Amino acid sequence: MLGPARVPSNLAPVAPVNPLLELANVPPDLARVEDALRRAVVAEDPFLTQVASHLIDAGGKRGRPAFAIGVAATTLPPADAVADDVIQGAVSVELVHLGSLYHDDVMDEATTRRNAESVNAKWGNLQAILAGDYLLAKASEIAARLGMEVAELLASTIGRLCEGQVLELQHTYQAARTEAAYLRSIEGKTASLYSTACRIGAITSGCTREQIDAATVFGRLYGMGFQIVDDILDLSATDEQLGKPAGHDLIEGVYTLPVLRVLGRADDTGATRLRQLFGKPLTEGEMDEAREIVRASGELQTALATATTYLDDAVAALAPLPAGPAREALAGAARHLLAAPTELLATLSA
Numbered sequence: 001m002l003g004p005a006r007v008p009s010n011l012a013p014v015a016p017v018n019p020l021l022e023l024a025n026v027p028p029d030l031a032r033v034e035d036a037l038r039r040a041v042v043a044e045d046p047f048l049t050q051v052a053s054h055l056i057d058a059g060g061k062r063g064r065p066a067f068a069i070g071v072a073a074t075t076l077p078p079a080d081a082v083a084d085d086v087i088q089g090a091v092s093v094e095l096v097h098l099g100s101l102y103h104d105d106v107m108d109e110a111t112t113r114r115n116a117e118s119v120n121a122k123w124g125n126l127q128a129i130l131a132g133d134y135l136l137a138k139a140s141e142i143a144a145r146l147g148m149e150v151a152e153l154l155a156s157t158i159g160r161l162c163e164g165q166v167l168e169l170q171h172t173y174q175a176a177r178t179e180a181a182y183l184r185s186i187e188g189k190t191a192s193l194y195s196t197a198c199r200i201g202a203i204t205s206g207c208t209r210e211q212i213d214a215a216t217v218f219g220r221l222y223g224m225g226f227q228i229v230d231d232i233l234d235l236s237a238t239d240e241q242l243g244k245p246a247g248h249d250l251i252e253g254v255y256t257l258p259v260l261r262v263l264g265r266a267d268d269t270g271a272t273r274l275r276q277l278f279g280k281p282l283t284e285g286e287m288d289e290a291r292e293i294v295r296a297s298g299e300l301q302t303a304l305a306t307a308t309t310y311l312d313d314a315v316a317a318l319a320p321l322p323a324g325p326a327r328e329a330l331a332g333a334a335r336h337l338l339a340a341p342t343e344l345l346a347t348l349s350a
Contacts, residue, residue, distance in 0.1 A: 019332030020070050023325060024079035029087065033065045036091045040138050051123055051131040052138075055098050058114040064097055064193055065090035067222075068201030070333070071215045073326035075205045082205065088142050089200035092154055095139035097193055100161055102132030108252060112244065150200055157196040164188020173253035175278040179260050183224070190230075191223030198222075207321075214320040221314035222334055228307040231256035232341045235294050236348060247287045253278070257306065259290075261299040270297055295348060304341050311337060 020026060034056075041052040068090040072082040102119050104110070106128050111121040120128035136158060143154040167185040171177040198219030202212040231249065235258055239246050249256055255263065255278065263278075265271045270293040277286050294300065311334040321327045 018336045019329040020066050020336075023070060023073060023329040025073055025076070025081055026066055026069055026329075029069045029082050030062050030066060032081075032087050033062060033069075033090050033094065036087055037094060040091055040095060040142065041135065043134070048131065048134060051119060051127055052134050054116070054119050054122070054131075055101060055113060058116040060114060062094060064093045064197040067194060067219060067330070067333075068093060068197045068204075070326055070330050071198045071201035071207075071218075071321070072205035074211075074321045074324060074330075075207060076326070078325050082201075085146055085204040086201055089146055089150060089204045090197065092139040092142040092146070092150075093193060093197045093200060095135045095142070096154065096158060096161070099132040099135035099139065100193075102128050102135065104165075106132075108248075146200075146204060150203060153196055153199060153203075157192050160188045160192040162188075164190070164192065168254060171255070173279050173281075175255065175263055175275050177255050177260060179257065179264075182255075182257055182260060186224060186227040187220070190227040191220045194223030194226065195219035210320045211322075214317055217317040218314050218330065221310045221317060222337070225307040225310035225314065225334070225337060228257055228303055228310070229337055229341050232258060232300055232303050232307070233344070235259070235291055236300055236341070236344050241344070247291050250287045250290050251282050253281065258294050258297070258299040258303040261302060262294055262297045265297075270294075300341075300345055304338070304345065307341075308338060311335070 037056050038053060041049060041056065043049045043052065068086060069082055072086040073080075076082065101113060105113055105118040106120045106125045109120075110118045112118055118128070119131060140151070140154060140158075143151045164185050164187065167181065168189065171181055171185070195216050196219070198215040199212060202215040207215065233242060234246060234249050234256070237246055250259070259274070262268070263271050263274055274290060274293055277290055282290065314334050315331045318327055318330055321330075
């Protein structure tokens with residue numbers, strides 16, 4: 001049985017709805033992003049347009065564009081729409097994210113994504129890889145129109161995504177993976193894109209250099225917290241709660257922060273059993289057993305405390321941005337990220 005989920009934090013109480021999505025300008029500006037995404041992937045070949053549009057049509061939270069818009073909104077009166085350059089910058093970031101998902105699904109041999117058939121399952125691996133490349137190319141094309149700084153930033157971010165993924169692949173099925181290696185990997189594969197989204201929002205809205213750098217730090221720290229929370233949910237939530245298969249990382253040999261902390265315990269029966277199970281693909285039964293060991297260890301709570309620290313620091317990093325509803329909404333988004341894991345761990349420990 002899990003112990004109480006006590007998470008020390010300087011954050012205010014968690015809001016029931018992501019405050020960033022309640023900011024007056026964000027929903028209409030995200031609708032502009034949606035339209036621009038569809039226009040951006042139209043190709044001369046209708047089949048390529050269909051494949052490249054598949055995950056756009058499947059929907060998504062558009063979290064990264066929302067952060068670009070939220071950062072830009074700190075420079076505007078409440079409810080004012082952001083400039084078209086901000087929308088285009090947000091689109092370029094989302095296209096990189098979508099392109100990476102096409103490639104991820106090929107590597108993972110995934111059959112579903114966002115409650116729809118994955119591109120690789122529907123059309124094949126070659127088509128998925130080429131369509132993912134096409135999305136990355138369209139992102140780069142848009143970024144180039146926004147200026148050299150944005151173009152260089154997006155190119156370096158794509159490189160960091162690749163580096164983070166390679167670091168993860170290097171440690172697949174390795175129970176000796178270190179916590180430091182895990183953090184380096186998620187900084188590249190997840191945090192870098194949130195950081196870039198916030199930085200592009202700041203650049204394209206005319207923020208000062210101090211504000212641009214502050215937004216960048218906020219995005220990176222938020223992204224670190226986001227990935228740790230996602231990894232906690234993968235170990236603790238059900239398929240229905242996640243909207244995708246739970247325990248996927250364990251089956252794929254990706255040992256995340258709570259798992260690594262259990263493995264790091266000396267003379268621990270749970271750690272010993274995990275070492276016996278790990279090093280190879282798990283059956284469904286073995287995956288369930290491993291999840292139960294981690295759940296019972298208390299390390300889901302320590303991982304949540306680590307995520308909370310990142311999010312505390314993210315909120316503090318916002319200080320140089322103009323005060324107002326938009327900055328508060330960005331801080332609220334960090335608080336909101338803790339809602340699902342805090343509630344879930346409390347339920348499991350009851």
